[in-house]
Amino acid sequence: MKVSYYPGCSLHATAKEYDQSVRAVSGALGIELKEIEDWSCCGASSAHMTNFKLSVALPARNLVSAEKDGLNMMMVPCAACFNRFKTAQFYLKRDEKLRIETENIVGEEYKGSIEVKNPVDFIFNEIGLDTLNKKVTRKLSGLKPVSYYGCLLLRPPEICEFDNYENPYMMDAIMKILGAESRPWSYKTDCCGGSLTLGKTEIVVHLVDKLMRMAKEAGANCLVTACPICMANLDMRASEGMRLPAFYFTELIALAMGVGGPDKWFKMHNVDPRPLLDSLGLI
Amino acid sequence: METFLDKVNERIGNVPIQRCYHCRKCTAGCPVTFAMDYNIDTIIKMIQMGKEDEVLNSSTIWLCASCETCITRCPNEVDIARMMDVLREMAIESGVRIKEKNILKFHEAFLSSVKMGGRINEPLMIVDYKLKSGDYFSDMAMGISMFMKGKLTLFSPRTKDMKSVKKIFEETKK
Ligand code: SF4
Ligand code: SF4
Numbered sequence: 001m002k003v004s005y006y007p008g009c010s011l012h013a014t015a016k017e018y019d020q021s022v023r024a025v026s027g028a029l030g031i032e033l034k035e036i037e038d039w040s041c042c043g044a045s046s047a048h049m050t051n052f053k054l055s056v057a058l059p060a061r062n063l064v065s066a067e068k069d070g071l072n073m074m075m076v077p078c079a080a081c082f083n084r085f086k087t088a089q090f091y092l093k094r095d096e097k098l099r100i101e102t103e104n105i106v107g108e109e110y111k112g113s114i115e116v117k118n119p120v121d122f123i124f125n126e127i128g129l130d131t132l133n134k135k136v137t138r139k140l141s142g143l144k145p146v147s148y149y150g151c152l153l154l155r156p157p158e159i160c161e162f163d164n165y166e167n168p169y170m171m172d173a174i175m176k177i178l179g180a181e182s183r184p185w186s187y188k189t190d191c192c193g194g195s196l197t198l199g200k201t202e203i204v205v206h207l208v209d210k211l212m213r214m215a216k217e218a219g220a221n222c223l224v225t226a227c228p229i230c231m232a233n234l235d236m237r238a239s240e241g242m243r244l245p246a247f248y249f250t251e252l253i254a255l256a257m258g259v260g261g262p263d264k265w266f267k268m269h270n271v272d273p274r275p276l277l278d279s280l281g282l283i
Numbered sequence: 284m285e286t287f288l289d290k291v292n293e294r295i296g297n298v299p300i301q302r303c304y305h306c307r308k309c310t311a312g313c314p315v316t317f318a319m320d321y322n323i324d325t326i327i328k329m330i331q332m333g334k335e336d337e338v339l340n341s342s343t344i345w346l347c348a349s350c351e352t353c354i355t356r357c358p359n360e361v362d363i364a365r366m367m368d369v370l371r372e373m374a375i376e377s378g379v380r381i382k383e384k385n386i387l388k389f390h391e392a393f394l395s396s397v398k399m400g401g402r403i404n405e406p407l408m409i410v411d412y413k414l415k416s417g418d419y420f421s422d423m424a425m426g427i428s429m430f431m432k433g434k435l436t437l438f439s440p441r442t443k444d445m446k447s448v449k450k451i452f453e454e455t456k457k
Contacts, residue, residue, distance in 0.1 A: 013403075013405045014405060061451060155350065155354075193315070194348050
């Protein structure tokens with residue numbers, strides 16, 4: 001299966017291990033990723049928070065470039081980029097005037113022919129748990145993650161089209177297939193403070209500490225996420241004494257499938273997950 | 284005469300915010316309420332009362348993290364997240380004193396990095412933000428450790444066709 005791929009800026013920098021693990025896992029699951037030609041930034045939160053038209057035009061430039069490859073699906077691992085692409089598509093479909101204006105700015109026709117998906121949805125629905133199950137060579141026994149979905153994959157629901165937006169289960173189901181004991185908790189979709197991380201760090205610390213406290217209360221020994229912004233906040237903003245290791249869900253899939261790479265990725269984390277994995281005999 | 288309420292509704296382009304019946308579900312679910320100077324439903328009331336300066340001067344509009352919990356849960360489909368975007372745009376345009384300067388400076392640093400290279404260069408963006416905000420020292424140790432781990436690279440590939448990116452910035456400028 002060949003799909004269009006938009007890594008986005010953070011997967012080239014702070015979320016390198018997410019990019020590498022998505023590529024490794026996709027390869028092992030038979031998904032061929034075609035990186036979008038000469039992509040540019042989607043504008044993330046900063047564009048929509050200050051300039052609506054810019055927040056539509058920046059993703060549109062990439063969508064138009066992807067459409068040229070003639071593929072009908074596009075994988076966007078970063079939850080923030082995913083949200084911006086889905087939002088741009090939503091408004092471009094609904095508002096003809098905006099579409100024409102945007103096409104003029106971008107200089108090309110926008111067809112709206114590509115379905116944007118994040119890898120959680122992609123692996124759950126396009127690949128399927130059965131196929132994944134067959135590829136698992138080592139069960140992640142003893143690992144007790146809480147799945148943390150955050151905001152941007154799910155909300156607003158009519159834009160993100162992610163199943164069960166108040167109590168999502170896809171990442172939990174994937175974890176169970178890997179043999180991890182996914183813990184139920186009430187904070188799956190609570191916000192981590194996202195883009196306030198530099199401008200208003202103390203708010204983010206407050207929110208992340210709460211998540212860590214609740215994860216521990218739920219009996220978790222780690223967190224798992226599909227968002228580079230959530231990951232950066234979970235991995236770097238919790239107060240000392242509160243910290244649990246956090247993973248990208250694709251890193252754990254790679255570990256369970258025996259795909260090379262995890263040892264290289266885990267080193268990049270701020271909260272080192274290796275002592276935990278080592279104590280469980282998983283590395 | 285067009286009131287403040289009319290202007291806000293027009294720019295949101297969705298259900299009018301006076302559909303709100305002040306159940307305060309938005310405020311109850313908002314993760315940042317504790318740090319805001321006005322509750323979210325209070326902001327709606329203030330818009331209805333025409334308190335333009337107070338609203339555009341508030342910290343609330345900048346502290347909103349765009350998590351979209353409010354719109355997801357509002358029984359009346361009041362798009363508060365979009366309303367916050369609109370209020371920020373209006374605050375920038377009207378030249379009022381911005382209450383949470385560093386947050387706006389972060390957005391400016393972010394967007395100017397995109398305008399320069401088509402993609403975010405995280406180290407340069409952070410340096411630019413630090414210079415703009417005067418907040419030089421927080422996160423220094425963390426930045427160095429990330430650099431050592433190879434996460435912050437100084438020379439990441441950029442977008443080649445920068446003309447098209449520049450054009451987007453030019454033509455969406457108001
Ligand atoms: S949830 Fe909706 S109706 Fe209730 S106070 Fe907030 S905006 Fe008003
Ligand atoms: S979008 Fe903003 S106002 Fe709405 S709940 Fe999230 S932080 Fe609060």
